[in-house]
Amino acid sequence: MLLQKFVENDVLSSLRDMQRLQQQLNRLLSAGGWPAAEEFPPVNVWASENGAVVRSEIPGIEPSDVEISLVNNTLTIKGSRKAEELKNGQRCHRQERGYGEFTRSLQLPFGVDADNVQARFSNGVLQITLPRAEADKPRKIGVKAE
Amino acid sequence: MPTELKEMNKQEVLTHNGAEQTRPGKVFVPRTDIYESQDHLLLLADMPGVGQDSVDITLERNILTIHGRVDPPEFEGYSLTYSEYGIGDYHREFALSNEIDREGIQASVRNGVLRLVLPKSRSAMPRKITVEAE
Known part of the structure; x- marks a missing residue:
């Protein structure tokens, strides 16, 4: 019994995780803010x-x-x-x-x-x-x- | 072999210091390079569409703020049918260390690139110490 409960819980929580992931993905995609590499120049x-x-x-x-x-x-x-x-002695911090x-x-x-x-x-x-x-x-x- | 240029999409500023914009329109983060040499920092920011007169640079305490205004183009009788890049202002902030000589900061805009030269203050520059013979 205990084991069954444990398994059920586990399945449910992973389902919930899946759902959450899907929601996040949907949000990302619908926001249009997908930072994909694009052709240059746009x-x-x-x-x-x-x-x-x-x-x-x-x-x-x-x-x-x-x-x-x-x-x-x-x-x-x-x-x-x-x-x-880069000139002599110049270092790059951010590119x-x-x-x-x-x-x-x-x-x-x-x-x-x-x-x-x-x-x-x-x-x-x-x-x-x-x-x-x-x-x-x-x-x-x-x-x-x- | 020459490198092929690929770049990420322009990234939008989501919140403006936690506050929302009052002006309508999008705001983007300019892509920036920062180089350091012995006596200065060089900052290059891509701000296509921004001219010499439409960029504001402020330094408050140690926060350097760059803001570039872009007037969206309009063509009478034409409508935007295909769009790969968003049009809007540019905004970005950088925290500077105290080693910058504030009076000596130089800024210029050329071909849509902001070039900021931030000289280091004298006290922050490396000094050579000569050893005197006794």
């Missing part, structure tokens, strides 16, 4: 009928160190971020910032007017404006009554 895209604006956070690089190319409506951002050079090479490609869901693509870089944020090609824009077709 991009945000704003879109409208007339095109898209792509912004990307790439702090700590010079504008001349970014290479942007557009091939068949695929935008590629390429570059590298250099590590801070959270990454460095190295990066490449990001984004396929755009519309035909891009490649001649009018603009890119600017300010305060570590790259902004690329991609207008939609005139030929690719939706056109209204009027129906004539006969």
Whole structure:
């Protein structure tokens, strides 16, 4: 009897543990705060009928160190971020910032007017404006009554 | 072989010293490197979107506070359709030892990176003691 009770308790408490774990997991996932390693640099895209604006956070690089190319409506951002050079006798206490090479490609869901693509870089944020090609824009077709 | 750059998602500040924000919007923890050399500490913080004029640095007692303001971009007629990073201010605090020469702190922002040079006070610098011959 005693043993049975003990086993029951044990099963119940492990069930409770499981439940707690599941709750914690759900909370983590729903909060969206999952600290997963992501592609670098992260991009945000704003879109409208007339095109898209792509912004990307790439702090700590010079504008001349970014290479942007557009091939068949695929935008590629390429570059590298250099590590801070340690001078003689300098020690590192904390290093959270990454460095190295990066490449990001984004396929755009519309035909891009490649001649009018603009890119600017300010305060570590790259902004690329991609207008939609005139030929690719939706056109209204009027129906004539006969 | 070149290292490929991978970074964690921006981490959000959950509470602001236990108090909640009055300004709407998110606040993130800037990723920071700290280097120490013989005569100064060098602090580098990634704050993309923050310019020279929108960063506040305060030193109260021995707490160094960094706050960078970001104005979220808006494009008329456009809507945010895909988002990999959050947009918001940056906030972080560091406890400094008393060895910092407060008057000599230098701060600059370049390409979205805050660079803080915290010189050590004279008394904290290593000193060479020469042995005199008798």
